[in-house]
Amino acid sequence: MSSVRCIFFTRPPVKQIIPKDVIMSTIRSSFVFTLSFVLTLSLLTLPTPAADKPVKVYILSGQSNMVGIGQVTGGGSRWGSEFSNPILSVYSGKYDSNTDYDKIEPMNTVQLEVFGGNKPSPYPGGGTQIVRGFIQIKTTGVYEFRPGYGESTHNMMEVDGQEVYRREPGKDAVHKHIKLVEGKKVPFKITYFTDHANGLGWIARVDIPGTLETVVKQDGKFPYLVDKPGNWIARDDVWYKGVVTATANKSLSIGCGASNNNIGPELGFGHIVGDHHDEPVLILKASQGNRSLGWDYLPPDSERFEHEGYIYAGYKDSPARWEIGTKPEPINWYAGKQYDDCFTATHDVLNNFDKEFPHWKSRGYEIAGFVWWQGHKDGGEPYARRYEQNLVHFIKTLRKGFDTPNAPFVIATIGFDGWNMEGPHKKVAEAQLAVSGDRGKYPEFKGNVLSVETRDFWREPDVSPKNQGFHYNQNAETYMLVGEALGNGMIQLLKANR
Template sequence: MTLRRSFHTILVMMVCASAFGAAGKPNKAKAVKVYILSGQSNMVGIGQVSGGTVRWGDEILNPVVSVYAGAYSPKADYDRMTPITTKALPAYGGTKPTPFPGGGTHVVRGFIRMKTSGVYEFNPGYSDSSYNIMEVDGREVYRKEVGKDAVRQGFKFVEGTRYPFKITFLTDAANGLGWSWRTDIPGTLDTVVKVDKKFPHLIDDKGNWTVRKDVWYRGVVTATANQWLTVGCGANAGSIGPELQFGHIMGDFHEEPVILIKASQGNRSLAWDILPPGSERYTFEGRTYAGYKDTTPSWIEGQEKKPVNWYAGKQYDDFVQGVHDVLDNFSANFPQYSDRGYEIAGFAWWQGHKDGNAAHASRYEFNLVNLIKSFRAEFNAPKAPFVIGTIGFKGWDMAGPHVTVANAQLAVSGDTGKHPEFAGNVLTAETRDFWIDPALSPRNQDFHYNGNAETYLNVGDALGQAMVKLVSARDTRTGNKTRAQLQEDFLKLKFGMFLHYNMATYQGVQWVEGYPSPAEFNPGGPVDTDAWADAAVSAGMTYGVLTVKHVGGFCLWDSAYTTYDVMHPDCPYQQDLVAQFIESFKRRGLKVGLYYCWRNPGFGDQFKVLPPECDPATHTLAEQNEFQKAQIAELLTRYPDVFYIWNDALDDQVMPAEEILTLMRSIRPNVLGSANWWSWAKKGTPYVDIAVKETRHFPETNQAPGETCWKLEQGWFWNKGYRAASAEAILGHMAKAHARHSNFLLNVAPDRQGRFEASSIKTL
């Protein structure tokens, strides 16, 4: 099947990619991974970052500057002090604001009235005058101290309402220059990331756009940024294309550095401008259409041709030359990688709008097959992974020849079987699901997806996920080891500790109903995770798995996606228990895994698997899945020592295991994933790495990597009066598990103080 979620391309002369560097010398380090992205204007990148910065003007009302004696002091209360001079400012903002008096500390007061409701941010001052503190309606919205970066907070304005403002300048440089911009225009990157809280990895801890120091972007022909990957690698500094999210995915996937080279140009067709070399003329409805290098686009046989100042394939040649110019001078262009060389790791293609006439659309599949083969042959990369995004204009309401183009793009995907040579090395991602209506976008421009940044991010995500799937399948490798080697390493661990400790511990139940108050999670002091680890070591265990989110939805870490966790203001614990657990086990040489419970309708609605922010009663299945995927990504990103995710109730009707395992591997190539939901556990790899059985044994004939989970006490979670089984009984089950190609994961349930029962310690 083709991927529906959420070159292209040209490459380069492969300078002995894997084993040799750009100069032909053996590499000491692994070669840099080079991906080439190509297409027309939407690959160039028209996703809008913000509403645009506007100079202050008539929205500033009645500005007055007061000058106070002496240099600025943070201890001074200028609202209570008497100024040495006060001056009205008839011209404020614009390019020539009224000059300030000078001398002392300047404080400007007045009112702001915005013409359009929305959330705005500010840049008061310019150059040295930008060192100031700005308040609106008593709230600090901007602060930039000397030697520090600016810190901004958005302020929500209601159209036509006057709000008092104050700007206190911290140096003797002070003037009326300033800018503002709206941050919640639907569909801009500002709104998608900062307001809607999607794609949170795109901003850093200070609220600035993330800069990837392991992914370099280089554009040729258009979108010519040359920098570490961040926002602004689209058509201009205020736009993005698919490269942003694609680069994040590939940067996370590879241990090696990544270079993205994007060769793209707007208003170009595959049937004329980007026609691959060797393409022959063809006839459609009585007209002959150009082959490669022809200068007449089409003609009727027997009539005079009308040449133009262009030729079929000219843009293809320009793309190729642009990429060659970069890679033929690899060491000069990328001195930081000159000793490593590069490898052509894959191609990505997103194009098709210009081929939306019947003649070009009829030939699209044929031309795309030729394009794939041409790139690969020219750059000596015969099986390099090649991913394609369908066109998605107007979503599933698309009509006419554009549907023919989309169907052609789907047809070349290696999983359709139509082109057997593309099996396992070409994959098409369906993008029509990512269409967003103009009413929810920055502008009404369907051929540019209405400038909606979320669409461009989703397309980049789909292309990246498709590439991860192909790269993994091509090499049968993820990271440094094959999946089989990782499974073999897992089975060598033999014996682990399962720790069921969560809100159910304090409810006296195995499955929590509803949403108990975070105040109930109260161990009465720090949980001694060192004691857990010591007990594991004494029992001969080699790894541990903690229930970081169980039924009830309560999280044992400080999640960015919910307040229903250990850091909730009402929770007495106020510590990251996941980090504690990992640190304790890691110090003793034990490996660590995390248990995560998935939303599953089979639980019944009284059992709230998801926190209140994504309660199934008020959120769609798609929203629930996005929430859960975001938390999985958060856990794998925040805790790099985690080697294993234990997936509970991963129902294939709700969240296909294939999708979540692909996501996990795109973030951490060597991470392992299990599933205890039988329809997937039976399938085994490539969907799940480890099949799980709970208080049941695998058949004697089992050969799939397995994990047998057993309870030391009567329940998974602690309850008063529970006693541990004998060591003899546990050893018997362990021996049976090991004989059936399975690890043995023994559950030990901490009590409400986070301690093990004496009988449990004795058995261990």
């Protein structure tokens, strides 16, 4: 058989030419898709903007020093006995700033029998009224004068030849402080700009050692508390609300203590944590003076105990103690009532968050930490020796009650008498230090409980507004330093748990 050879011819591939504009369009589309994908992925992984994050809530509690007894100013008092020989002169016509009234004769001159106090002096009116006399201060210091009441505040006052006050109609008052020496008699003059005039007025010493006014505006400490003109700053990113006592409800500033003229540790603390967070901060303070942890703040599930022939109350028992073998006779208080009062009020605020804080409506909140400053009332036995175990139980119970099992918890020790502290109060301070997580005694508190030492912040009475040791002599610097220490301690815990 003959073989047949087959030859196959294949068509060479045709080279396809793609137009350049199609290629570029495809590249652009691919680039846009890739870029969009990358951007979308990036946005998904970016942190939530601070404006959308929950409000950071710090719950502060304790007794009177947490309430806040640090003085802002020395206050003011109605003047009266400091003045002598007040003579009123009435000049013709309305007040004229171009007239030198010291060089012209008055129409009428009256020796005032009453000047200052609570009763207005009977000024005759009928022209420009100017009162002259002398003032003699009992204590050397720097003073601010506030002459007049209501409409009579439109005047100018001079002391020892210096203008110390001026308020023209329609304008704000301008004060200039003046230093006066104890016992030295100097002249004063008050020129009234309107027909409204009387002898009422107030005087305030503004350099009282240890007031916030002196510490900040004269000693130059804590400069972040004032603006350039020297006005107290109110933070728009930190809100304060107090329950039970110290019930201010406003942007954090002075006046969040026991009165408008007091501060507690919330001021220094609030500035520290406010600077740390991008989110807004709520300082929620629940405090009451003259309260012990062993009786008033005794947390739920605390048990009775015996000591020297007495049974001491457990949670909800009344009275505080009774003899072994006898039946307790209840009083109108029970163990733990202050705990219940303070933290029920705290829960009420948080349960109505949108209503309480409409400026944060629908934003929500997150409990960021707890702060505790207390201990003076436990400075006796048997509460001093039980303070440590009570505090451990308090921390655990409070966290459980707010469903925050590991929330940062910062404690300030008591610091009465500084490093000279002794006796049961020293035992309380040592107990407060013992629970700190960095001491190692309570492993479950490591990294989430911190005690800060405050004995360095004690200031003696001679550099303080008052001689009142159990209130740290009302020294505002002490309260600020305690607040800052608590704030820095809180930040330390927050950073450790990132």
